[in-house]
Amino acid sequence: MAKKTYHNKNRDLDALFRDIETWFTEQGYQTQTNRTDGAWFLQAAKTEMWRKAVGASRAFNVLIQGQTNDFSVELSTGEWASNLAAGGIAAVLTGGATLLISGFTAGWSKKIESDLWNFIDQKVMFGEKAKSTQELVVMKTQSTLEEKLKQLKDAYEQGFIDEVAYNTKKLEMEAQMQASKQNANTEEKLIKLKGLLDAGILSQGEFEMKKAELMRESSNSELDAQISKLNAAVAAGVLTQEEYESKKAAIEKQSELAAKIKQLENARDAGIITHEEFEKKKLGLLV
Structure with a gap:
């Protein structure tokens, strides 16, 4: 043997x-x-x-x-x-x-x-490397959503739902799939960044800066997913174009505010600003 x-x-x-x-x-x-x-x-x-x-x-x-x-x-x-x-x-x-x-x-x-x-x-x-926990989660989520998309298509082809409902739900599921991939990618990168910090390759300040960049990218992805849902609502006739523009502007404003607050949190955690300065600047954003 x-x-x-x-x-x-x-x-x-x-x-x-x-x-x-x-x-x-x-x-x-x-x-x-x-x-x-x-x-x-x-x-x-x-x-x-x-x-x-x-x-x-x-x-x-x-x-x-x-x-x-x-x-x-x-x-x-x-x-x-x-x-x-x-x-x-x-x-x-x-x-x-x-x-x-x-x-x-x-x-x-x-x-x-x-x-x-x-x-x-x-x-x-x-050969093929073993998949990380994040990759396995994404694969499972993607498989579930793909099965739901197949069931949705079958329901449409059999006449159980109309074309408007089909397109609306299809857009929502595709947005969920994209968001799932982006979230897993962000988490994977954060783990690698933490490893670089623990190994002394990145300083705390560098780590926080890179982390803030990743979180902004993730925030943009979530914004895209929300806007995709609004597009689906317009296509289905649930929202008028005027309502769409209003809701889109509100979502973009909220996303921008969340990104700025996150930057302040990272600056506070990295010791760039004090806790008092953080609270004062955060209050200025919220007013």
Whole structure:
């Protein structure tokens, strides 16, 4: 049995597993897989006719175990499991010496082993990185909204809602998707900024300045989303053009005020102005 352990690679193990399965499939192997928490198992074998012709009933086994930054990959040969999905990984791994034979002894398997290790090493080195918590949240949100958009389109095509209602709700959902992406992007950048501050690469003042810039960008994104909703309301006939202009101006004014107050807060937190100066300047903005 050949085994390699990888540390601090930050790899998406689901993606690595899919890549290995695709690698076998593209070379004409049939595959079967099973997954449990922290373990991915794959068997790959040529067709039954080919195996009988060469007198080999062996399958290649690939076992990945661990987490994104600390995982191992094992390669071996063993009997093709009759029902891997039902039997599970444990059934194969504990099935006795006839299931897992140490090393690759068959001549036809040696080159496959070498090529496969080269492929895995390349994927570990340059493959897809594990997704951050923020990325996973965005993916889940986007998936939910995309499903809702599909349901909305189906409702329109089946005549349950009219074109105006469809376009209105569609614009609202698209604005939500854009806002979700922007918020996650801002949070990711803030985490990186905090890391630079903790590492001493940025001073507190530099951190607060960069943070203020990010918050302004986020505020602009939220403003765009609110205006998109107003556009949808106008398209649906809920608002007149005059009402639209009035509400848009109020939203822009509120957004500008919030941005200025945030700048003052950052200046106060960075020690650029005192608490008393902050309160005085904030009061001047609110009057």
